[in-house]
Amino acid sequence: MGNLSIMDVRLSVIDHRLHGVKRVIAVASGKGGVGKSLMASSFALNLSNKGYKVGLLDLDLYGPSSHIILGVNDFSFPEEEKGILPHEISGIKFMSIVYFSQDKPAPLRGNDITNAIIELLAITQWGNLDYIIIDMPPGIGDETLDVIHLIKKSEFVVVTTPSKVALGAVDKLLNILKELKLPVLGIIENMKINESKLIFDYVKEKNFKFLGSVSFDRNLEDAIGFTNKLLNTSFMKDFQKVVEKIT
Amino acid sequence: MHEWALAESVLTAAIEAAEKEKLKKITEIKIAIGQLQQIEEDIFKFALDEIKKNEEKLKNVKITIKTEKSTLKCKNCENTWTFSDMKKKLNNDESEAIHFIPEVAFVHTRCPKCKSPDFEIITGRGVSITQIKGKK
Numbered sequence: 001m002g003n004l005s006i007m008d009v010r011l012s013v014i015d016h017r018l019h020g021v022k023r024v025i026a027v028a029s030g031k032g033g034v035g036k037s038l039m040a041s042s043f044a045l046n047l048s049n050k051g052y053k054v055g056l057l058d059l060d061l062y063g064p065s066s067h068i069i070l071g072v073n074d075f076s077f078p079e080e081e082k083g084i085l086p087h088e089i090s091g092i093k094f095m096s097i098v099y100f101s102q103d104k105p106a107p108l109r110g111n112d113i114t115n116a117i118i119e120l121l122a123i124t125q126w127g128n129l130d131y132i133i134i135d136m137p138p139g140i141g142d143e144t145l146d147v148i149h150l151i152k153k154s155e156f157v158v159v160t161t162p163s164k165v166a167l168g169a170v171d172k173l174l175n176i177l178k179e180l181k182l183p184v185l186g187i188i189e190n191m192k193i194n195e196s197k198l199i200f201d202y203v204k205e206k207n208f209k210f211l212g213s214v215s216f217d218r219n220l221e222d223a224i225g226f227t228n229k230l231l232n233t234s235f236m237k238d239f240q241k242v243v244e245k246i247t
Numbered sequence: 248m249h250e251w252a253l254a255e256s257v258l259t260a261a262i263e264a265a266e267k268e269k270l271k272k273i274t275e276i277k278i279a280i281g282q283l284q285q286i287e288e289d290i291f292k293f294a295l296d297e298i299k300k301n302e303e304k305l306k307n308v309k310i311t312i313k314t315e316k317s318t319l320k321c322k323n324c325e326n327t328w329t330f331s332d333m334k335k336k337l338n339n340d341e342s343e344a345i346h347f348i349p350e351v352a353f354v355h356t357r358c359p360k361c362k363s364p365d366f367e368i369i370t371g372r373g374v375s376i377t378q379i380k381g382k383k
Contacts, residue, residue: 007376009260013252016259077343083252084347100344101354107364108353115372116350123252123347 010122014150017083017121020128021055024151025185025246029159030169032063032138035190036159038220040135041069042236043157045227046243048091052130055086057120058096059147060137061106061113067098071225075102083125090227095124113142121150131247139169140176148182155183157211157246161191162198174206185246186211211245214238249347250286253374254294258305261379265304270381275309277378281371282317282330285346304381317371319352323363330371332359349373 018024027040037060044056058066067073070089075098078084086093097106097116108116126132134154137143147154156177160170170187177184186209189199193216203210215238223229230236257278265273280286292312299305317330333356334342341355349372358366 007260007264009253009256009374009376012260012263013256016255077340077347080249082255084249097348097351100348100351102340102344104354105364106351106354108350109365109367112350112353112368116348119348119350119373122256123249125252 008118010118011150014118014121015152017124017126018132018151018153021126021132021153022130024132024134024154026134026136026147026151026154026156027159028136028144028156028173029138029166030140030171030173031160031166034138034159034161034166034170035214036138037065037135038069038235039157039159039188039190039214039239040133041066042230042239043243044092044131044133045070045090045230046236046240047131047133047247049231052247053093053128054091055093055095055126055129055132056089056135057124057132058094058098058135059117059143060135061097061108061116061143062137064096064098064103066094066135067096067103069224069230070094070227072096072098075099078124081125083123085125093126093129095120110142114146117143117146118150140173144173144176148180155185157185158187158208159190160187160199162189162193162196162213164198167199167202171202171206174208178206184208188242189213191216209245212238212242214242250290251294251298253284253286254291255298257374257376258295258298258302260376262302262304264376264379265381268381268383270383271304272306273304273308273379273381275311275378275380276376278310278312279315279375279377280312281315281349281373281375283345283349283352283368283371284373285342286374288312288314313377315371318369319366320369321358321361321363321366323365324358324361326358326360327369328359
């Protein structure tokens, strides 16, 4: 064998790092502000509360927020053991860029986003888990393409609000996922205020699975940062019905 | 010891490449380590030695490691600088964070000339294999 061109050595080990993880579910949306992070964190909390072994990976490198929802304010480095071990937050193995950025802004361009994601996936030792939930950033850019490329076992849950504007962007994400024949577990309608069949009818027409509606919870903000409170919100009560359809 | 994970990445990638080329033995691996990642070379070498013991294809492999100088270039003012220039201004935590994820250099440092965060890593980011030799 002669000379090889320079190889990115990290790609080969990613499957190995996720070998002990039964399911990886990416909570995604084409649109920002629809509640992805809250859904992803609540999903992880709900499953952990039921006794599952769960990891939560926040891949929103520009605007990480899972740590705010979980009430994390200790940004000390992860422990090192043949890689890095995620911190355990309310029973969830949690990994986020905030442990390295100290919650400062991360002004990254596309290639740097990809490199940071590859590095995190290559060095994080998740161990044996039933689920990893990924909190995805909005859109169909680098992070979405990286998850599709790097985590072959990813399944997608797509979040939207009952808004024509949100649905316009969500539709584009769903079209790409469908074109690539990736598993879409279904669509969640979040922040429902009025009776409307906009999302339900769209989902049926496009032949996806409607996972349910989560009503707008006026008291939810008071529970942000307190995992015990979050588990007892009316948001979580609605979301529980969604979780039952996925797990 | 996060160097272990990187050493494991190198050898996993080398074995995968050897399998694709149907090599029975890997005789030599040349590795480049970018300065920016600040790998502790002794620990990295120890991990490589430990991991290769368990792999038939890697018995008697010669591994050479070369450090690659890190250069950075500002997209705003085109200034270039090195990791050695940058390192002097970093505190221990910032330096350690860059060791884990080199891209947090964009979080903790700026162009020394115009203070822009919009720069690029031209050379010497992290760990790579530059050459593999083997026998069929």
